[in-house]
Amino acid sequence: MSGRTVPICWPLAAAFAMALSAASAAGQSYGTNDQVLTIGAGPLEDLEAYAGALHPDGYAYPYGGDEFLAPLPLPEGAELRQLCLYVNDHGSGMSASASIVAVKLVPGGGGNPQIATVPNSLVSSTSDIGYGYYCTGDIGYNLRSVTDVDGDGTPDAVVFYVKVVGYGAADPVGVGAVRLTWRRQVSPPPETPTFGDVPASDGAFALVEALAASGITSGCGGGLFCPGATLTRRQMAVFLSKALGLHWGN
Amino acid sequence: MRHPKRPSGSRILVATTLAIAFRAPFVAGQSYGTNDQTLTIGMAEAPLTSAGFIDTDGYLYDTGFDEPGPPFVVPLHLPDGAEVRQVCAYANDLHADTSAMLSLIAVKLVPGGGGDPYVLTIPGSAIQTTPGAGYSSYCTGSMAYTLRNAVDLDGDQVPDNTVYFLKVEPGYHGGIGAVLVTWGRQVSPPPDTPTFGDVPANDVSFPHIEALAASGITAGCGGGNYCPNALLTRRQMAVYLAKAFGLHWTD
Numbered sequence: 001m002s003g004r005t006v007p008i009c010w011p012l013a014a015a016f017a018m019a020l021s022a023a024s025a026a027g028q029s030y031g032t033n034d035q036v037l038t039i040g041a042g043p044l045e046d047l048e049a050y051a052g053a054l055h056p057d058g059y060a061y062p063y064g065g066d067e068f069l070a071p072l073p074l075p076e077g078a079e080l081r082q083l084c085l086y087v088n089d090h091g092s093g094m095s096a097s098a099s100i101v102a103v104k105l106v107p108g109g110g111g112n113p114q115i116a117t118v119p120n121s122l123v124s125s126t127s128d129i130g131y132g133y134y135c136t137g138d139i140g141y142n143l144r145s146v147t148d149v150d151g152d153g154t155p156d157a158v159v160f161y162v163k164v165v166g167y168g169a170a171d172p173v174g175v176g177a178v179r180l181t182w183r184r185q186v187s188p189p190p191e192t193p194t195f196g197d198v199p200a201s202d203g204a205f206a207l208v209e210a211l212a213a214s215g216i217t218s219g220c221g222g223g224l225f226c227p228g229a230t231l232t233r234r235q236m237a238v239f240l241s242k243a244l245g246l247h248w249g250n
Numbered sequence: 251m252r253h254p255k256r257p258s259g260s261r262i263l264v265a266t267t268l269a270i271a272f273r274a275p276f277v278a279g280q281s282y283g284t285n286d287q288t289l290t291i292g293m294a295e296a297p298l299t300s301a302g303f304i305d306t307d308g309y310l311y312d313t314g315f316d317e318p319g320p321p322f323v324v325p326l327h328l329p330d331g332a333e334v335r336q337v338c339a340y341a342n343d344l345h346a347d348t349s350a351m352l353s354l355i356a357v358k359l360v361p362g363g364g365g366d367p368y369v370l371t372i373p374g375s376a377i378q379t380t381p382g383a384g385y386s387s388y389c390t391g392s393m394a395y396t397l398r399n400a401v402d403l404d405g406d407q408v409p410d411n412t413v414y415f416l417k418v419e420p421g422y423h424g425g426i427g428a429v430l431v432t433w434g435r436q437v438s439p440p441p442d443t444p445t446f447g448d449v450p451a452n453d454v455s456f457p458h459i460e461a462l463a464a465s466g467i468t469a470g471c472g473g474g475n476y477c478p479n480a481l482l483t484r485r486q487m488a489v490y491l492a493k494a495f496g497l498h499w500t501d
Contacts, residue, residue, distance in 0.1 A: 232480065
């Protein structure tokens with residue numbers, strides 16, 4: 001498909017949008033290696049402005065000047081690695097961009113609102129390539145729900161979004177999806193060890209501390225973890241069932 | 251002081267109907283373990299032309315003209331058996347006469363056969379913003395409500411299939427930043443009848459081992475036993491983890 005897609009009838013567009021927006025949060029995998037989160041164009045369709053409705057190609061076509069914030073369903077501590085933007089940029093004078101933004105949640109007491117762009121997360125379409133994609137370089141940013149976004153030295157409660165912007169004239173540019181490469185991380189350990197037999201110098205210090213802080217283990221008694229002890233099948237069951245909150249099937 | 255834009259045109263009514271129920275929320279990450287963790291539900295259900303619009307502060311402002319904007323719900327993405335422990339909200343209440351209401355609700359899914367619909371406000375989950383307070387945060391007291399996919403909501407002794415939402419009833423000229431739900435995972439209660447002959451109901455790890463078996467992570471060590479005191483080999487560890495997490499499906 002080339003050029004601006006032919007608008008489809010309004011009720012059909014609405015049906016598309018309803019069906020796809022809920023599926024925009026792709027599944028997440030486990031482990032600490034790179035994985036990909038794909039955020040489809042469903043959340044970008046615009047039910048009020050007709051041109052933004054999802055088209056038969058599955059892309060959304062926001063007008064120039066339209067801004068959208070889409071959910072970013074990633075876990076605490078996730079490291080952002082790269083952001084790629086899939087577009088249908090088919091004419092001069094138009095483009096689209098995507099970035100990750102952090103919205104400060106303002107407590108009482110005269111705080112000021114703030115929206116910060118995550119460094120190195122902005123990517124824009126730069127030429128009339130038609131269907132194609134653009135990627136950032138390495139982002140290297142850790143998502144934390146409490147972080148100092150306004151630079152005043154005080155941690156702020158934060159909510160993260162993907163921000164997509166259309167630029168140019170009324171003739172819209174298509175946005176297919178934002179694909180984020182990210183990975184899970186084990187949290188940094190506390191300064192003071194929880195267990196007497198797992199000091200900060202232990203090779204698994206951070207990992208054992210993470211399990212304790214998550215409520216998955218309280219050690220083997222007496223303020224110890226017994227890191228060198230063998231594991232029974234019973235103990236494995238306790239570790240896993242607590243970690244995953246098993247099993248609530250009907 | 252922020253004032254909502256005034257969307258023009260009759261399409262607002264159409265959009266209102268469509269947008270209310272189907273927006274995916276911002277789903278903040280979920281972590282593991284049974285300790286407290288926080289689910290952050292942002293309001294940028296872009297573009298939410300009905301329920302409101304996102305202003306330059308990242309907050310959602312209602313589209314009410316001379317009255318509060320329409321109520322809306324967003325999904326509550328928590329696992330079955332999650333215990334809700336507290337709800338907090340960040341809001342920018344700009345009008346001296348009205349306030350916004352936020353709560354967690356359970357909606358009964360009505361089967362055939364003449365059942366009646368039912369919506370339950372989860373006890374202790376409601377938050378009302380303070381009229382004219384400007385930017386402020388609010389929290390409920392401590393809660394201990396377990397979310398179940400099937401639970402008797404309407405008190406007729408029959409379990410109802412249930413879906414949970416965050417419900418937002420905007421004030422007039424008010425902004426909502428996000429709702430933070432403090433919650434924790436729980437290990438499910440064990441069955442009445444033990445699955446394994448060597449893990450009776452009085453075993454301290456009875457609920458944990460039953461939970462693993464019910465999840466399909468282990469089938470025991472054969473002969474209807476689990477061998478709870480047997481040492482775990484690295485091979486068995488690999489099987490447990492790979493099954494538990496459904497590894498590994500990337501490209």
